[in-house]
Amino acid sequence: MSELKPFKILVIHCRYKISGGEDSVFESECKMLADAGHSVVKYEASNKGLDENCGLPGKFLMFVNTVWNRAAYRSVRERICTLRPDVVHCHNTFPSLSPSVYYAAADEGVPVVQTLHNYRVGCLNGFLFREGGVCERCVGRIPWRGCALRCYRNSFAASSAVGTMLMFHRMIGTFSKRVSAYIALTEAGRRKFIDLGIPAGKIHVKPNVVPGAAMKIPFAERSNVVLCVSRLSPEKGVHVLIEGWRNFVADRGFVVSGSDMPKLKIVGSGPEEASLRELARGIAGVEFAGQVPHDELLGEISRCKAVIQPSICYETFGLAVVEAASAGVPAIVADIGGLSSLVENGVSGILFEAGNTSGLSDALCRAFADPTILERMGEKAYGRYVSGFYAPEKNVRLLEKIYGEAVSGLAGVPCRPKLAKV
Numbered sequence: 124m125s126e127l128k129p130f131k132i133l134v135i136h137c138r139y140k141i142s143g144g145e146d147s148v149f150e151s152e153c154k155m156l157a158d159a160g161h162s163v164v165k166y167e168a169s170n171k172g173l174d175e176n177c178g179l180p181g182k183f184l185m186f187v188n189t190v191w192n193r194a195a196y197r198s199v200r201e202r203i204c205t206l207r208p209d210v211v212h213c214h215n216t217f218p219s220l221s222p223s224v225y226y227a228a229a230d231e232g233v234p235v236v237q238t239l240h241n242y243r244v245g246c247l248n249g250f251l252f253r254e255g256g257v258c259e260r261c262v263g264r265i266p267w268r269g270c271a272l273r274c275y276r277n278s279f280a281a282s283s284a285v286g287t288m289l290m291f292h293r294m295i296g297t298f299s300k301r302v303s304a305y306i307a308l309t310e311a312g313r314r315k316f317i318d319l320g321i322p323a324g325k326i327h328v329k330p331n332v333v334p335g336a337a338m339k340i341p342f343a344e345r346s347n348v349v350l351c352v353s354r355l356s357p358e359k360g361v362h363v364l365i366e367g368w369r370n371f372v373a374d375r376g377f378v379v380s381g382s383d384m385p386k387l388k389i390v391g392s393g394p395e396e397a398s399l400r401e402l403a404r405g406i407a408g409v410e411f412a413g414q415v416p417h418d419e420l421l422g423e424i425s426r427c428k429a430v431i432q433p434s435i436c437y438e439t440f441g442l443a444v445v446e447a448a449s450a451g452v453p454a455i456v457a458d459i460g461g462l463s464s465l466v467e468n469g470v471s472g473i474l475f476e477a478g479n480t481s482g483l484s485d486a487l488c489r490a491f492a493d494p495t496i497l498e499r500m501g502e503k504a505y506g507r508y509v510s511g512f513y514a515p516e517k518n519v520r521l522l523e524k525i526y527g528e529a530v531s532g533l534a535g536v537p538c539r540p541k542l543a544k545v
Contacts, residue, residue, distance in 0.1 A: 192221040200227035234303035245319030252436040309461035335449035352443040355393030358436035367483030448508040448545035453500035
């Protein structure tokens with residue numbers, strides 16, 4: 124139970140068509156707050172019912188609702204009137220809820236806290252990524268380029284809806300005036316959000332809460348598996364991983380039947396799954412496991428030798444990296460965005476140059492050069508998980524501080540703890 128007076132919190136989240144890290148964090152954070160003695164009420168919506176192949180009237184309605192969803196405004200305001208929360212905490216409002224929910228809270232005098240899980244406040248696709256690499260064409264600018272380039276779902280109409288939403292709400296000051304506090308997940312993310320126009324004085328740094336794996340298995344009892352947990356889409360760099368794995372297997376001279384050959388297990392689904400399976404055809408040791416429930420995923424993480432995150436975009440966080448650390452499993456990650464801030468190279472994991480297949484295969488060779496390397500790194504990663512702000516007992520204190528400042532209206536110095544690398 125928190126030493127502070129418990130908060131009453133309305134937590135708002137719009138679930139994605141394909142469940143991912145944001146959905147897991149939403150659930151974990153709600154549980155963390157409830158376990159700490161706070162009153163938590165969820166307000167949930169879903170994007171699963173959106174039909175992009177609907178007729179012209181349906182597309183026009185989706186356009187309008189992306190910019191300002193009147194029904195969501197009324198519904199959220201009614202919920203606030205009934206509940207009278209101390210604070211409204213938003214995770215994802217796009218596109219089914221829209222920024223209108225900020226006004227529902229503001230019109231009832233309730234402060235809003237927004238966790239920044241992606242870069243959609245300044246980028247149409249939310250990843251700062253286009254055509255196989257990092258893209259910052261719209262950073263600090265009106266996002267008309269993103270509309271012209273069809274950056275959201277490769278659709279001019281859909282991109283125009285998102286672009287109109289961003290331009291309209293910038294013009295009327297929604298992001299600067301209607302949100303009391305923002306939460307960036309790393310310092311690297313905080314700097315990028317400042318570039319995107321979010322007021323620096325409103326951005327706190329708090330990592331995602333990571334309750335931890337179900338078990339910490341002795342290293343000698345783990346499977347000889349490298350685990351990649353990822354949405355199978357271009358910005359996640361899984362194609363780089365597969366090509367790097369091809370080089371790794373060739374460099375080490377593994378025989379398919381060899382008992383010492385590690386396996387690469389890829390967990391997740393997404394639009395690139397078919398092409399990635401084709402790319403991996405004939406490469407020894409590669410397995411696609413599809414989407415698995417989160418509890419089962421934690422078991423997979425606990426049983427592997429290492430996790431690998433090959434993203435080629437600015438990730439805001441690396442949930443699987445910290446979940447792995449909680450089980451004493453080290454991570455091999457690309458040196459880009461928030462991912463690189465989670466691992467100390469050569470100590471608690473290994474960094475490689477993002478997008479570089481040779482660098483990735485070299486990192487794998489380094490990891491498996493000595494049977495004790497990954498075990499030592501895993502112990503360091505576990506120690507840093509325990510001492511950091513990732514576990515619920517410490518993470519909730521950061522969130523309580525952010526809520527307290529939002530409720531009191533204090534502009535104070537944003538919360539920016541020094542986060543331990545795992």
